[in-house]
Amino acid sequence: DGGITQSPKYLFRKEGQNVTLSCEQNLNHDAMYWYRQDPGQGLRLIYYSQIVNDFQKGDIAEGYSVSREKKESFPLTVTSAQKNPTAFYLCASSKDRDASYEQYFGPGTRLTVT
Amino acid sequence: GENVEQHPSTLSVQEGDSAVIKCTYSDSASNYFPWYKQELGKGPQLIIDIRSNVGEKKDQRIAVTLNKTAKHFSLHITETQPEDSAVYFCAASRNYGQNFVFGPGTRLSVLP
Numbered sequence: 001d002g003g004i005t006q007s008p009k010y011l012f013r014k015e016g017q018n019v020t021l022s023c024e025q026n027l028n029h030d031a032m033y034w035y036r037q038d039p040g041q042g043l044r045l046i047y048y049s050q051i052v053n054d055f056q057k058g059d060i061a062e063g064y065s066v067s068r069e070k071k072e073s074f075p076l077t078v079t080s081a082q083k084n085p086t087a088f089y090l091c092a093s094s095k096d097r098d099a100s101y102e103q104y105f106g107p108g109t110r111l112t113v114t
Numbered sequence: 115g116e117n118v119e120q121h122p123s124t125l126s127v128q129e130g131d132s133a134v135i136k137c138t139y140s141d142s143a144s145n146y147f148p149w150y151k152q153e154l155g156k157g158p159q160l161i162i163d164i165r166s167n168v169g170e171k172k173d174q175r176i177a178v179t180l181n182k183t184a185k186h187f188s189l190h191i192t193e194t195q196p197e198d199s200a201v202y203f204c205a206a207s208r209n210y211g212q213n214f215v216f217g218p219g220t221r222l223s224v225l226p
Contacts, residue, residue, distance in 0.1 A: 004157075042118070042203055042216030043158070058213070090157050102148060103214065105157035 004106035006091050011111045021076045021109045023091030032074035033092040085113045116141040118206050120217030127194050128225050135220045137204035138186040144206040147187045152201045194224045
């Protein structure tokens with residue numbers, strides 16, 4: 001099956017710990033994205049990557065870090081500097097940065113920090 | 115930057131009736147407008163999209179209209195069914211798909 005996988009589906013961490021969320025795609029897409037979703041709000045862009053070894057900050061990058069060492073993978077680390085990390089995190093990918101292609105979303109990871 | 119507003123925040127309709135969700139955007143350079151459906155605990159799925167060179171697009175029971183002058187676009191669902199119940203998000207972007215700005219979402223409930 002082609003698509004985007006995110007693991008785990010639910011993640012629990014203690015305050016002060018860093019945590020890494022996984023995102024893998026086998027769609028051969030160039031671009032990948034991380035969004036955060038909070039109740040009653042739309043999706044907000046954390047980071048995006050248009051090509052391997054390159055990534056850009058989105059609207060709410062503070063307290064997060066990413067890497068893009070492989071085309072298929074775009075892990076997100078939620079650091080202890082993120083003040084309100086509890087949220088639903090969505091990864092997405094699109095085929096090409098310069099073409100009119102839709103973004104495909106993964107199933108999401110719900111992170112709870114206590 | 116771009117700002118996308120979406121109304122209503124919640125919408126309840128009887129099965130078989132039509133549902134309309136409206137979005138407005140602020141950046142006149144935006145040229146791609148997708149609509150996503152999100153079911154509980156899942157990632158959003160694209161249901162229809164429209165580009166700025168088109169005024170209307172239809173796919174079976176779903177249609178989207180775009181008014182560039184007024185900077186608003188709408189999702190129309192006809193003959194609603196219980197499985198249409200979900201949260202719907204609109205979005206806008208420049209450059210056909212880069213860096214979407216999403217609306218806050220509309221929770222649609224279709225009552226049997």
